[in-house]
Amino acid sequence: MIYQGAARHPVTAIVIHCAATRPAWMDDRPFAEQVAEIRRWHVTDNKWRDIGYHWLIGRGGEIRPGRAETEVGAGVAGYNSGVIHICLIGGHGSSGSDTFSAHFTAAQDVSLRQLIQGISMRTRITRISGHNEHAAKACPGFHIPTWLRQAA
Template identity: 60%
Template sequence: MADENIRSIQTGLAGVGYSPGPIDGIDGPRTRATAVRWGQGAPVAARDVAPVTTSMIYQGSARYPAREIIVHCSATRPDWMDGDGIDAQVAEIRRWHRANGWRDIGYHWVLGRSGELRAGRRETEIGAHVVGRNNGTIGICLIGGFGSAETDRPEVHFTDRQLVQLRNQIEAISMRTQITTVSGHNQYAAKACPGFHVPTWFKGA
């Protein structure tokens, strides 16, 4: 059963840069280990980055400052809708998300297999891509990633063009708002998505 005190601790740990796992109110081993690291003054994960601009994007009527980019995947096969094009793929993802009762696609950006970039929600809108962490985050979805694992290397499931464009887009967003964190969906949920460890990839390790 979820405990609101545990949920508050998880939210606080995530807010200062740690990765306690899903914000679910469950006192699991990852939450406990992260709390110990925080208590010991251990450094946060390598996903933290220094802002490169003084500009800020604010989301929603509450004006949440957008400080984090979270990377996702569509969990589709490499040949999914092959030949239909990125616009058709984005339309299909939008259909999935609306079927969930959402008003629009949950991501702010979608990256096709050939590196094509398409906009989803406006960056000034709150997304719908990570439970408990949509406020103040920008979601980017890579097409692909079917059957991936959290520990896979990104080039196993995504093309070179996608990964180059992903890095370019992260840098472009970072010029529009004070991004301090670049992470993957799997850091906040028990999922493989996006199919690799984003901080390690982003830091060039």
């Protein structure tokens, strides 16, 4: 089981996000620099203590850690304790009802599914949702329940 913060909240949920970046955003830069830029947005612009996401997935399917899984994230106002936040690079101009493939790559699909499976092997996940299920946003730019069914 994964626990977060001093209160040791058991992790039971995953929320999927998008960076709302264009497909070619920083594509000439290493993925580590893209993650560093998002961290800068969160720390410098938002005045948070760290990047809000626990994991980030690049356009080529690369996976990089953000905030430690044992720390409470900052992905959804009022819904962060006991939640792992995963962010996909891309999603600019998306709506909450778009298909995954409209804004993200096949490599991201594979990596996201594998990451969810890996997290689920380390803690009991009872809910996987999109940011748009908790707030009036398009993020992550696709309908999570439909995407999850496609893997079955």
